[in-house]
Amino acid sequence: MRKIWAALFIFVLIAPGALAYQIPEKGVIYQIMVDRFYDGNQSNDRPFYDPTHRNYYLYWGGDLEGITEKLDYIKSLGVSMIWLSPINDNINRMAGISTPYHGYWTRDYKRIEEHFGDWKAFKRLVEEARKRNMCIIVGFVPNHSNPEDGGEFGSLYDNGTKITDFFRDEKNATVNPYTGSREFIYHHNGRVKNYYGWEMKSKSIFGLADFNQLNPWVDSYLKESLSLFIKAGACGFRMDAVKHMDLGWLTNFYAHAYSEEPLLIYGEYYRLDYGEDADMYDFYRYSNISPLLSIPIRNKIVSTLGFGGSFEELADYLHRYYSHFVYPNKAVNFLDNHDLPRFLSESRSKDGYHMALGLLMTLPGIPVIYYGDESYLVSREGRGDPYNRPMMIFNNTTEAARIIRTLAELRKESNALAYGGFRDIYKSYTTWAFERSFGNEKALIIMNKREARELNFDLNWSDGTYRDVLYGVEMSVKNGRAALKAPENRILVFSYAGKQERPLIGSVTPYLAQPEDRIILGGAAFGKGGRVIIKSGEEKRDARILEWSDGMIVFEMPKIRAKGAWVNVTVESDGKMSNTMKIRYLSGEQMPALLVVNGSYVNATGQLWVKGDIPELAEPIPLYRSKTGYYFQIVSLPRWATFSVRLYRGPAWGELEALNVTLYGRSNSTVILRRTPYSQEGHERWQLYGGLAVLSLVLVILSFRRR
Numbered sequence: 001m002r003k004i005w006a007a008l009f010i011f012v013l014i015a016p017g018a019l020a021y022q023i024p025e026k027g028v029i030y031q032i033m034v035d036r037f038y039d040g041n042q043s044n045d046r047p048f049y050d051p052t053h054r055n056y057y058l059y060w061g062g063d064l065e066g067i068t069e070k071l072d073y074i075k076s077l078g079v080s081m082i083w084l085s086p087i088n089d090n091i092n093r094m095a096g097i098s099t100p101y102h103g104y105w106t107r108d109y110k111r112i113e114e115h116f117g118d119w120k121a122f123k124r125l126v127e128e129a130r131k132r133n134m135c136i137i138v139g140f141v142p143n144h145s146n147p148e149d150g151g152e153f154g155s156l157y158d159n160g161t162k163i164t165d166f167f168r169d170e171k172n173a174t175v176n177p178y179t180g181s182r183e184f185i186y187h188h189n190g191r192v193k194n195y196y197g198w199e200m201k202s203k204s205i206f207g208l209a210d211f212n213q214l215n216p217w218v219d220s221y222l223k224e225s226l227s228l229f230i231k232a233g234a235c236g237f238r239m240d241a242v243k244h245m246d247l248g249w250l251t252n253f254y255a256h257a258y259s260e261e262p263l264l265i266y267g268e269y270y271r272l273d274y275g276e277d278a279d280m281y282d283f284y285r286y287s288n289i290s291p292l293l294s295i296p297i298r299n300k301i302v303s304t305l306g307f308g309g310s311f312e313e314l315a316d317y318l319h320r321y322y323s324h325f326v327y328p329n330k331a332v333n334f335l336d337n338h339d340l341p342r343f344l345s346e347s348r349s350k351d352g353y354h355m356a357l358g359l360l361m362t363l364p365g366i367p368v369i370y371y372g373d374e375s376y377l378v379s380r381e382g383r384g385d386p387y388n389r390p391m392m393i394f395n396n397t398t399e400a401a402r403i404i405r406t407l408a409e410l411r412k413e414s415n416a417l418a419y420g421g422f423r424d425i426y427k428s429y430t431t432w433a434f435e436r437s438f439g440n441e442k443a444l445i446i447m448n449k450r451e452a453r454e455l456n457f458d459l460n461w462s463d464g465t466y467r468d469v470l471y472g473v474e475m476s477v478k479n480g481r482a483a484l485k486a487p488e489n490r491i492l493v494f495s496y497a498g499k500q501e502r503p504l505i506g507s508v509t510p511y512l513a514q515p516e517d518r519i520i521l522g523g524a525a526f527g528k529g530g531r532v533i534i535k536s537g538e539e540k541r542d543a544r545i546l547e548w549s550d551g552m553i554v555f556e557m558p559k560i561r562a563k564g565a566w567v568n569v570t571v572e573s574d575g576k577m578s579n580t581m582k583i584r585y586l587s588g589e590q591m592p593a594l595l596v597v598n599g600s601y602v603n604a605t606g607q608l609w610v611k612g613d614i615p616e617l618a619e620p621i622p623l624y625r626s627k628t629g630y631y632f633q634i635v636s637l638p639r640w641a642t643f644s645v646r647l648y649r650g651p652a653w654g655e656l657e658a659l660n661v662t663l664y665g666r667s668n669s670t671v672i673l674r675r676t677p678y679s680q681e682g683h684e685r686w687q688l689y690g691g692l693a694v695l696s697l698v699l700v701i702l703s704f705r706r707r
């Protein structure tokens with residue numbers, strides 16, 4: 001035994017610092033469409049296989065074993081997380097002209113698609129990735145299964161046992177009296193036509209059988225399936241189509257995942273531009289629960305660097321986008337993906353592409369490199385889906401690969417890039433310089449689209465000469481003035497690491513937590529030990545520390561009496577206090593619930609909101625109006641809670657006006673709010689009865705055993 005302790009002690013002493021994937025902001029994600037990457041096992045290529053790689057709708061052979069074989073190649077780009085397109089078992093038929101080579105038409109969430117491998121191949125990929133300090137993020141599709149009107153017609157299996165299909169399910173569907181939705185395992189409300197509100201959540205997109213996640217069987221099935229990946233070692237998930245699921249249910253789903261591991265989960269909330277409307281307001285509400293892909297900024301970046309347009313305008317656009325995030329550094333940024341034309345299919349400008357790659361790697365947020373970004377992969381046949389998914393060409397010796405690798409390595413070193421703020425230093429139509437700074441660590445990024453030019457600007461860095469990491473361009477700083485010659489069509493990146501004077505938190509993963517969840521803090525100058533303090537108003541708790549190093553702490557979320565939606569986290573080390581970051585707090589074991597307000601309680605028009613006196617309801621939540629005369633929303637509630645809510649009215653982004661209505665509820669799968677409070681003792685009384693019931697059962701069993 002003593003030997004084991006000694007070995008453990010040595011391990012702790014020599015354990016390396018934080019790995020880039022443990023603190024997602026330090027890392028880079030590599031996105032792979034599994035079928036199109038590398039064929040590591042020819043025995044699973046068929047059926048529906050096109051060895052010529054001409055028909056973009058058939059399988060082309062890529063699989064999990066192929067990815068495992070190519071891990072050293074992926075590693076050579078400096079990336080730390082690999083995001084796989086969905087690998088759950090997909091339908092075994094064509095729907096229309098397509099096979100589900102893309103992985104988005106699931107039939108069994110507990111099995112792996114046989115074209116891609118099996119659980120053993122997945123676990124091996126996870127293990128081999130871990131050996132190389134990388135981890136696996138899985139694409140997961142909880143909004144819908146597969147086409148309802150073709151292929152296998154929404155067939156659904158639970159580890160091989162058929163549960164239902166769309167038409168069989170329709171026979172069991174009934175109308176929910178409060179929401180007006182026809183549903184059972186699936187929703188049966190037709191297709192989404194207007195992309196807002198309840199319609200967007202309860203109708204189907206592209207005719208894909210849309211899950212009714214409030215059905216307890218669906219809820220457990222999806223949670224169990226997600227857990228299989230967590231147990232097999234996935235470090236995160238890319239959640240498909242989150243815009244089409246209720247935030248309340250998603251909160252509950254994520255809380256379930258986070259109670260198992262501190263994962264990186266990011267959602268796909270589809271929205272191609274920025275604007276201050278109700279949809280964008282919702283975008284930020286979703287981002288308060290988990291990171292999102294930065295879809296709204298992608299086109300603006302590509303058009304400015306690929307074609308033309310003003311850096312000033314781009315900078316303002318980006319600042320507006322970032323300004324509403326609680327965690328801007330958790331935005332998941334990308335240039336290319338499987339849904340949009342690749343940059344180089346849209347624009348021929350390689351210089352522009354290289355600058356855009358540099359920008360992607362240095363903006364606030366976690367960069368995603370789409371497979372083949374490093375090798376200038378485009379298809380000759382077309383631009384968008386499916387032609388943005390050609391077979392991979394492996395080449396890590398390009399200029400693009402050099403930029404990715406250099407900046408990926410810098411992100412691991414530079415806390416400014418991983419955790420820093422975002423401030424313009426200089427901007428004009430053709431030139432933009434911005435600074436990322438985190439305490440005394442800084443990075444300066446300069447882009448120039450015009451011919452080479454001398455630049456002079458104020459810069460609060462120590463006097464000296466700095467060398468850009470990409471091209472070796474020198475910048476001199478003297479008395480707070482910087483001078484350099486910026487080359488044409490290049491992005492330059494300068495880095496400066498001063499000594500940190502106090503502990504600083506830069507990253508919280510995840511930032512949604514319930515008591516006992518593990519949370520990873522990334523940052524600087526944490527020293528050798530100290531305290532993590534959780535605060536809400538006057539309430540204060542010390543967290544249990546599980547790991548502590550200078551750049552990373554792992555702690556366990558304590559229970560706290562929190563009033564608001566967020567609690568504060570601070571680190572104390574060596575008598576010095578850190579900055580404060582926020583954690584979205586869930587006050588106990590969660591359950592998904594339908595919250596219902598009787599329409600007769602409401603004497604107002606316009607958008608209605610609800611706000612309550614428990615953390616889960618502390619920020620305004622929009623209510624939908626049903627055809628059946630109710631207002632409702634899906635929320636995640638702590639079990640056994642009694643609470644009160646108030647109603648408000650007003651537009652998203654505007655001032656909310658309180659209506660003089662207070663209503664009361666108690667956790668349940670459907671909570672019909674009422675005018676009179678529930679007694680607090682209720683719960684304790686039920687606990688007592690429950691306890692007595694269990695006790696008598698035990699006594700009965702014991703007495704039987706004795707006989």
Ligand code: NOJ
Nearest residue numbers: 104141240241268338339
């Ligand atoms: C978004 C995915 O990225 C896309 O490829 C897919 O077809 C849809 N969601 C539906 O799952």
Ligand code: CA
Nearest residue numbers: 090091092114
């Ligand atoms: Ca299959």
